[in-house]
Amino acid sequence: MIGFLIRRILQAAVVVLIVTVIVFILLRAIPGNIAVAILGPAAYRNPAALAAFNAQYGFDKPWYSQYLLWLGHLLQGNLGFSFTLDQSVSSLLGQRLPKTIILVGISTIVALIIAVPVGLLQAVRRNKPVDYTFTGLSFLFYAAPTFFVGTVLILVFSVKLGWFGPEAPQGGIVNDFTDWRDLTLPVVTLALVTIALFSRYMRSSVLDNISEDYVRTARAKGASRQRVLWRHVMRNSLIPIATLLGLSIPGIFAGALITESVFNYPGMGYLFFQSAQKQDYPVLLGFIVVVAIATVVGSLLADVAYAVLDPRVRYA
Amino acid sequence: MGAFPSTRRRRTRGLLAVTCGVAAIAITAAACGSSGSSSPTAAATGGTPVAGGTATYALPPSTVPNYIFPFDSSTYFSVVNAEDFQYLLYRPLYWFGNGASPTLNPKLSAADAPVYNGNNVTITMKGWKWSNGTPVSAQNVVFWIHMMQAVASTDWGAFVPGGFPTNVSNVKATSATTLTMTMNKAYNQTWFTSNELSQITPMPEAWDRTASGPSHCTTTVSDCAAVYSYLDSQSKQLSSWAGSPIWSIVDGPWQLKSFNSDGNSTFVPNKAYSGPVKAKLAEFQEVPFTTETAEYNVLQAGSHGGNQIDVGYLPTTDAPPTKAPNIIGTNPVSGYTLSPLFSWSINYFPLNYQSTTGNGPIIKQLYFRQALQYLMNQAAVISGPLKGYGYPTVGPVGSFPATPYLSPTGKQGDPWPYNPTKAKDLLSSNGWKVVPGGTTTCTDPAKCGAGIKQGQALSFTLPYATGTNWIAQEMTQLQSNAAGAGIKLSLAPKPFNQVTALAAGNCVVAHISCNWDMGNWGGGWTFVPDYYPSGETLFLSGSGANSGGYTNAKNDSLINQTLTNNSTGPLFSWQDYLAQQLPVVWQPNGVYQLTEIVNKLGGVIPQSTTLNINPEEWFFTKS
Numbered sequence: 001m002i003g004f005l006i007r008r009i010l011q012a013a014v015v016v017l018i019v020t021v022i023v024f025i026l027l028r029a030i031p032g033n034i035a036v037a038i039l040g041p042a043a044y045r046n047p048a049a050l051a052a053f054n055a056q057y058g059f060d061k062p063w064y065s066q067y068l069l070w071l072g073h074l075l076q077g078n079l080g081f082s083f084t085l086d087q088s089v090s091s092l093l094g095q096r097l098p099k100t101i102i103l104v105g106i107s108t109i110v111a112l113i114i115a116v117p118v119g120l121l122q123a124v125r126r127n128k129p130v131d132y133t134f135t136g137l138s139f140l141f142y143a144a145p146t147f148f149v150g151t152v153l154i155l156v157f158s159v160k161l162g163w164f165g166p167e168a169p170q171g172g173i174v175n176d177f178t179d180w181r182d183l184t185l186p187v188v189t190l191a192l193v194t195i196a197l198f199s200r201y202m203r204s205s206v207l208d209n210i211s212e213d214y215v216r217t218a219r220a221k222g223a224s225r226q227r228v229l230w231r232h233v234m235r236n237s238l239i240p241i242a243t244l245l246g247l248s249i250p251g252i253f254a255g256a257l258i259t260e261s262v263f264n265y266p267g268m269g270y271l272f273f274q275s276a277q278k279q280d281y282p283v284l285l286g287f288i289v290v291v292a293i294a295t296v297v298g299s300l301l302a303d304v305a306y307a308v309l310d311p312r313v314r315y316a
Numbered sequence: 317m318g319a320f321p322s323t324r325r326r327r328t329r330g331l332l333a334v335t336c337g338v339a340a341i342a343i344t345a346a347a348c349g350s351s352g353s354s355s356p357t358a359a360a361t362g363g364t365p366v367a368g369g370t371a372t373y374a375l376p377p378s379t380v381p382n383y384i385f386p387f388d389s390s391t392y393f394s395v396v397n398a399e400d401f402q403y404l405l406y407r408p409l410y411w412f413g414n415g416a417s418p419t420l421n422p423k424l425s426a427a428d429a430p431v432y433n434g435n436n437v438t439i440t441m442k443g444w445k446w447s448n449g450t451p452v453s454a455q456n457v458v459f460w461i462h463m464m465q466a467v468a469s470t471d472w473g474a475f476v477p478g479g480f481p482t483n484v485s486n487v488k489a490t491s492a493t494t495l496t497m498t499m500n501k502a503y504n505q506t507w508f509t510s511n512e513l514s515q516i517t518p519m520p521e522a523w524d525r526t527a528s529g530p531s532h533c534t535t536t537v538s539d540c541a542a543v544y545s546y547l548d549s550q551s552k553q554l555s556s557w558a559g560s561p562i563w564s565i566v567d568g569p570w571q572l573k574s575f576n577s578d579g580n581s582t583f584v585p586n587k588a589y590s591g592p593v594k595a596k597l598a599e600f601q602e603v604p605f606t607t608e609t610a611e612y613n614v615l616q617a618g619s620h621g622g623n624q625i626d627v628g629y630l631p632t633t634d635a636p637p638t639k640a641p642n643i644i645g646t647n648p649v650s651g652y653t654l655s656p657l658f659s660w661s662i663n664y665f666p667l668n669y670q671s672t673t674g675n676g677p678i679i680k681q682l683y684f685r686q687a688l689q690y691l692m693n694q695a696a697v698i699s700g701p702l703k704g705y706g707y708p709t710v711g712p713v714g715s716f717p718a719t720p721y722l723s724p725t726g727k728q729g730d731p732w733p734y735n736p737t738k739a740k741d742l743l744s745s746n747g748w749k750v751v752p753g754g755t756t757t758c759t760d761p762a763k764c765g766a767g768i769k770q771g772q773a774l775s776f777t778l779p780y781a782t783g784t785n786w787i788a789q790e791m792t793q794l795q796s797n798a799a800g801a802g803i804k805l806s807l808a809p810k811p812f813n814q815v816t817a818l819a820a821g822n823c824v825v826a827h828i829s830c831n832w833d834m835g836n837w838g839g840g841w842t843f844v845p846d847y848y849p850s851g852e853t854l855f856l857s858g859s860g861a862n863s864g865g866y867t868n869a870k871n872d873s874l875i876n877q878t879l880t881n882n883s884t885g886p887l888f889s890w891q892d893y894l895a896q897q898l899p900v901v902w903q904p905n906g907v908y909q910l911t912e913i914v915n916k917l918g919g920v921i922p923q924s925t926t927l928n929i930n931p932e933e934w935f936f937t938k939s
Contacts, residue, residue: 037816049470159617266578266604279813
């Protein structure tokens with residue numbers, strides 16, 4: 001297992017490096033002029049300012065020189081400086097990442113807590129009214145655009161009823177925990193979609209397992225239905241959920257652009273959107289590095305979770 | 317000095333002339349719709365004014381202040397940094413904005429109106445004080461000018477080669493209150509005050525320092541680069557702004573109490589403010605928003621939400637239709653007053669006379685430009701996509717608000733009302749075979765014009781900036797109108813930055829690709845902080861912001877007259893001439909912001925077309 005982990009970590013480093021090269025090339029291929037994007041069209045009036053900017057940030061060099069320069073800084077822990085937000089990229093990620101992890105992380109946990117028993121219940125009550133009801137709701141929330149769900153929730157629970165705030169908690173991350181009324185709607189918005197997804201997987205997985213021989217054997221040995229469900233079926237059915245969770249980790253780091261936008265919550269997703277619009281390359285690259293690392297780590301964690309959940313899986 | 321094209325968040329000119337961008341996210345609040353009605357005059361005028369209270373102001377979407385030093389390089393030259401933030405703390409020497417009029421406001425200026433004598437100008441300070449008790453002196457103005465002389469070419473966002481301060485010499489403070497300078501020639505006094513002196517913001521002596529201690533930029537220009545570098549670095553430490561020994565010395569009506577890099581700011585009154593209008597509020601807060609939809613959600617929630625907005629904005633898509641910009645329909649937000657804010661600007665999109673696509677010779681033909689302008693239906697765009705919140709652009713001078721700068725001819729309205737018949741006639745009579753719905757081609761090159769080939773088609777690519785609904789609708793409408801005359805416009809929606817990178821600079825001057833015919837970034841030009849609408853930056857031959865490379869000797873001569881002649885006659889002559897010459901395609905000037913003001917707050921209206929905010933004039937009322 002340790003050998004496997006070491007190999008995977010080394011592979012991950014190579015993957016992240018390749019991702020940065022590809023992204024760097026793609027970013028440089030975006031039409032437009034970086035200096036004009038940053039300085040504004042007014043800079044056209046002043047070619048000296050454009051030239052000074054390009055020289056200062058190395059945009060007058062070939063792309064590979066720029067990449068090596070960026071990589072050198074990265075290896076020293078320097079992710080660069082945002083031209084448009086006037087802060088270091090590390091500082092920006094330091095502000096936005098915790099907020100995103102809190103929002104998306106809590107919604108994922110909430111979704112998991114609800115989706116697992118719902119999926120189990122649907123499988124056990126297959127083709128019964130309760131199954132149809134949850135299936136219908138799952139399809140509804142999975143198909144509904146996030147901005148629509150969020151807006152409707154705001155209109156009903158904030159504008160009309162006044163139960164919750166119309167925007168996510170503002171200020172530092174401490175407020176995320178103290179202003180629970182403001183955090184509720186964005187968490188619910190994200191969780192509804194995730195519950196729909198997770199519960200479908202869970203239902204399907206339970207249905208697959210419930211007809212397996214080991215279930216019949218356990219029942220034949222006298223194990224109660226509840227015991228078989230919770231001790232045997234549940235554990236095996238969680239394997240695809242572990243995969244989903246592993247794949248969700250990049251999302252937890254990358255943020256939820258639409259939800260962040262609707263609820264005025266400046267997290268990672270919104271940071272990426274803003275930076276892409278303004279061609280703020282250092283931020284985009286910093287973001288990509290974080291998400292790429294999260295992706296390979298998520299994949300690794302999913303593999304480890306397999307081994308924990310399924311004793312038959314052993315990594316050499 | 318001139319103005320540049322920009323989105324709402326950009327400070328100078330050419331705002332997208334629409335409310336709140338970020339529509340690219342395509343978030344709509346279609347389902348929203350509580351109702352209420354009010355009129356502008358109802359805003360907090362019915363109650364008794366009370367001192368104190370905290371007013372909350374919604375910043376434009378996706379914009380937050382990120383620079384406090386009021387010497388903005390191009391990177392930081394934005395409305396949110398200057399008008400929404402720095403001007404509350406540090407006042408420009410001359411304040412422009414008389415109610416809605418974009419003219420000099422002597423009362424709010426820190427100096428008396430400049431006195432001109434031939435090539436010389438004298439500025440006399442009023443003796444206002446900084447918050448640390450020292451006077452706002454002539455030396456503080458010299459400090460600014462010296463810094464411009466040292467670093468403006470690369471670090472001052474409004475710098476124009478050949479413009480201020482390179483067109484002055486012998487700048488000296490003859491006393492603590494008097495400053496004189498010599499211009500390189502006798503300029504039009506209104507132009508020099510409105511476009512050159514308007515850039516100055518006095519800086520306190522305490523800022524004349526570097527990390528190692530006091531410096532001497534006020535007296536020695538060569539010291540200024542180091543001082544600039546130090547102040548620039550201090551300004552980039554966002555978390556240290558509030559309470560900073562540097563930035564806490566203010567001469568504006570407000571002091572910064574707190575700030576975080578998310579964009580949340582709290583201001584308290586500067587008790588030492590010397591100006592005539594003292595703050596009545598106890599606090600003024602600015603809050604950031606990711607999108608206009610997010611802001612609208614909070615606005616609608618009103619007191620249900622923890623963070624009520626006192627001054628916010630309505631997304632254009634939710635605006636009640638109106639028959640005239642100053643008549644407002646039913647406000648969809650109850651408890652608020654809706655007041656449209658228009659900026660002092662013109663709107664247009666450039667044609668590239670230097671195009672290398674093969675269409676350059678066509679664009680150079682006046683009859684073609686006239687035909688294209690006849691196909692731009694400004695009235696329909698205003699009444700349709702803009703829902704009535706817009707004014708036609710009638711030439712190079714804004715038609716709103718009323719100013720002494722618009723000629724009598726300009727006041728008569730759109731000189732090129734929609735007329736497809738005339739458009740087709742112009743093409744037919746100049747050697748083109750017009751094929752409505754098809755492709756019009758040149759059949760008589762001798763009549764079509766120099767450089768135009770037999771069989772050449774009227775086919776152009778027109779990239780336009782996404783993110784503004786009404787611009788997209790306007791472009792589709794123009795495409796349809798043009799097709800009726802056999803002109804093929806291939807629309808190409810692109811991000812704002814890509815359109816401006818392509819079409820906002822003179823491609824020959826800026827050494828960028830000339831491989832484009834037309835480009836519409838959605839805005840035109842806002843006359844801030846160069847409030848006199850002369851055309852030296854936009855339309856003078858060879859100017860960096862003359863996007864399409866328009867060149868016309870008579871136009872150049874008329875512009876030069878506007879810069880040196882004190883009367884408005886040359887300005888009228890020039891604008892009337894250029895309105896007919898159509899160097900660009902004039903398009904409607906849409907509303908900048910549909911401001912929503914909570915009914916218990918007064919003093920917000922009239923809003924400033926120069927985009928300044930004046931919360932020191934705001935007050936709460938009790939009924």
